[in-house]
Amino acid sequence: MSRFDTHTTEDEYCKKWEHSFEADPIVSEKFYLTVAYPYPSGAMHVGHGRTYIVPDVIARFWRMKGRQVLYPMAFHVTGTPVIGISRRISQGDEKTIRLYRDLYKVPEETLNRFVEPREIVRYFSQEYERVMRHCGLSIDWRRRFTTVDPQYSKFIEWQYIHLHEGNHVIRGAHPVKYCPQCDNPVGDHDLLEGDKADIIKFVLVMFSWGDYKLPCATLRPETTYGVTNLWVNPDITYVKVTVDGQKWILSREAADKIGLQDHDVVVEGDMSGEELIGVTVSHPFSGDVPVLPATFVDPDMATGIVMSVPAHAPFDYIALRDLQAQGLHAGIVPVPLITVEGYGEMPAKDAVERAGVQNQNDPAMDVLTQEVYNAEFSRGRMLPKYGGKPVREARDEVSAIMVERYGSAVMYDFDSRSVVCRCGSRVFVRILHDQWFLQYSDPEWKAQIHKQLDGITLVPPEVRAEFDRTIDWLKDWACTRRIGLGTKLPWDKEWLVEPLSDSTIYMAYYTIAHKLKQIDPARLTPDVFDYIFRGTGTPSSLPQEQLDDLRNEFLYWYPYDYRFSAKDLISNHLTFQLFHHAALFPENLQPEGMVIFGMGLLDGAKMSSSKGNVFLLEDALDEFGADTVRMFLVGSAEPWQDFDWRKEFVISTRKQIDRFYTTVSEGRVTEGTYPIDRWLISRLQKRIAATNEALASFQTRQALQEAYFGIEADLKWYRRRLPAEIRGSAALREISSTWIRLLAPFIPFTSETLWAEIGGSGDVAFAAFPEPDAQSIDEETELAEELLSRTVEDIESIMKLIQIEPTGITLFIAPSWKWDIFTTIAHSEDKKQVIRDIMKDEAMKTRGKAATDAAKQTTTLIHRFPPQLVSQLAGSMRDEMAVFQEAKEFLEREFAVPVTIVPAGESNHPKAAAALPFKPAIVIE
């Protein structure tokens, strides 16, 4: 057979389609869909391919349905990733160079230019467009932009001016992970180690020792009442420092850390831990307590001085026990202050004894600490003399009092050691000042978004809970950065708008992007955007005519119909954009719907560029052809499900396209009409309806099941039912036109080629998508074929069992009184009572046992049939004799023996009595 090779036609159509999908406002109804734009820092893999191909299938579908469809694309280049990549390349980092040179196949001379970060995004955005065109994406490329274009920056300025005015942007301090060498905050992806580390907030409980304060960092300030001593490590060096004018003693490491956290720190001198041992310190809550030695004290954990609460902290308990075992400090008695169910007076003691821990170096200590901590926090109560409140309440109260009245400060540190920047330097917690925040914590704003979400279509609907939860969970978002690419904050030029915060309403920008390109950015003043997006004011920097044109185009496309994105963006981008839309646009221009994608797997493992576990989209296109890649990516799973790129499935997809091509090509020359045509055409209408329905609800896989596999299965039965030696028919030819158009959104290259071959007019991309024709639906014929195919199946299964060489087949057709029974049972509500009712009938009574048997068998039969079939059958009695008479020749050909059709009532054959409605008795001899 002829294999259809899409490669040869792909270039031709890509060229032809260069401007085909540029969409301008016209009178027709619009359909505007957008996808999260890519950050072009590397080559596309097949996962990216699906992200853009699924919307393309939807875009092509609605275009064929007569909508004016806008599918735009742009590039997000804001932020720091390319800066890091560029630096690593210029430093000659082998791993990065190998990734770009070998995996992404960047030419050597281009790679050399990557020392300039913008070159990276410039190169890859060109590549993205080239490969996207190769995929046949029906994008309006005139509107392409990047987020550092000067016009776009003007747009972001407008956005932030309004957010600021609307009190959605506020200023505050914020603890961040910070690299002193890079002099910049670092995100988790910038870390070599410790990307799971959390920032923990400690309260420093200030114990006095003469002029000095000894700050003890704690998560449990409420236990200060129970402090019996402090722990200091005798083997380490502490420092005396002045902190904001106050004299402190703490570990050297801690002094460095505190210096980054809003405190003025001057080191005065060293002091060994040894020197502190034995001194007496005091705090209003605990009174005078001694400082004792403990080697478990880590100078790099918070302040390096620990307050000891042996009744409630297993570490403290066991350290004290160890000392007392040596006969030291026998006078110290743990002070209980919290009661918790399941433990005695001293939970720490109970826990240690129950676990049989020997000494403070036992690894089980961490677990015990956590256990006691959790129990006391969730179920514990302070003793009456300490207020009697639940621990979780007391903790916050004591914490506040400590800070207000007892000189406590707050200190941040990580919950785990070794947090290391990619540059190799250690990372610390730093308090950033003057940081700008988007105030997502604002309850009013949240309430507004909850309400708005109710009106938004979500696909699949299960994600709604996650959106609602995200809205509740969002806290203020630091929306500015010191470094990276991006737009300067209009009222504070020291800051750049952070990448996730400058990409929330660009869907509105697309609507006029191509026109803004022609305009001098200096003229894009905030009042111009006010006019375009809000219809207010009288800007002078642009002619009125131009302003109206821009406003009209915006209003034509907006609001967008659907936004597509992967599910990991629910917790940030997709929710952010709702907040921003609500703050900036009127109610009638708010988002209408979102479609959430699943993730991509490669041979069952998660696809990930950083791990090198990717299949490049371009390689896939070269190896299998664009249509195969498209059909596989949208057909192997529904968009919201995870998909798995497996070569063997991709190959079989290519075979399916070949088969489609062959069938349609062969169908071009066939002639003649046959009775079974009616059935095929009728079935086709249902396939058309189902395909329309599936695509309208974004079920690309389901749509392909109907439009491809469904039709293929129908054709199989159809060919079987054609007269012997007949290979095709006029109906087959007619179906081709419909079938090509049904598949055009999925496999545009093949469809376009076939469309031209069968003489279709214009591009199939703009041809009418098939609509079901109710006139062509013939339920009678479909039922008759259903009866026939069920009977054929029965005959086949019997033949397989009996293993004899048959000489003839006899079919006994159920008599009309059995149909009466069938109808009665089908209509009855109470399946138990119905038999009695049937037997009341005089005519039935005379049939006696035959009638009750038939009723029982019919009941079973009805349970086995699909309910829809039952109601159809009950609606009108079939002329089964006629169906089988017509199909006699077919049956004889199928089974190669003579077939006799007999009304069951006219035969004495014992089997004849077994005939049931829609299930003739079969005798094979």
Added chain:
RNA sequence: GCGAGGGUUGCUGAGCCUGGCCAAAGGCGCCGGACUUAAGAUCCGGUCCCGCAGGGGUCCGUGGGUUCGAAUCCCACCCCUCGCACCA
């Protein structure tokens, strides 16, 4: 830990909301056959177990429950995936 989603027959993946159409679709793989000098491709048939008559048995993460009847509803448990923030 918190939040969301999920566990189906060799694989993949429908079905579950709206309980009887379910031994459970489609695809892949595998087996057999046709075609062919042959391979590939293509086409046809089979693919839980038993049965020489269209039937029966067991099955949908585990254990209970509701019901005449459960893959589908309820409860508990086990396991998996994703998100948890200044990052695209």
